[in-house]
Amino acid sequence: MLRKLLVRTCKEPRLLRAKILFWILATYVPDLLLLPLIYMVSLGMFFLLLASGVNVIPLLGWYAALLSLQLLAALFFVSIHGDDPKLLAVLPFYSLYTGFVLTTAWAISVCDEVMRKQMHW
Secondary structure, eight states: OOOHHHHHHHHHGGGOHHHHHHHHHHHHHHIIIIIIHHHHHHHHHHHHHHHTTTHHHHHHHHHHHHHHHHHHHHHHHHHTTTTOGGGGGHHHHHHHHIIIIHEEEHHHHHHHHHOOOOOOO
């Protein structure tokens, strides 16, 4: 999307308005830079807690609360879109997948675009 915006604004500079630039900075910068950093620091702190022998049972309560909130949102979207409720079985892994796998793949693709390397399938 950023590449498309860059190409279009090179052809039509008036397309790049302050609102669009603010939206891009407010969404892409945290998504690309802050969230992976927060995920990695959180995972490191969790492993440090495990290694230090802290009781992690209270943390499971917070995880259950977060998972319940995600479950309610997922139930809403599954019912609205008419999807199979069996999709909810992957919900516990969804945050890990989007937080680590997709963000890392997105960062690699951005680096490839900057270095002008073509993807080979």
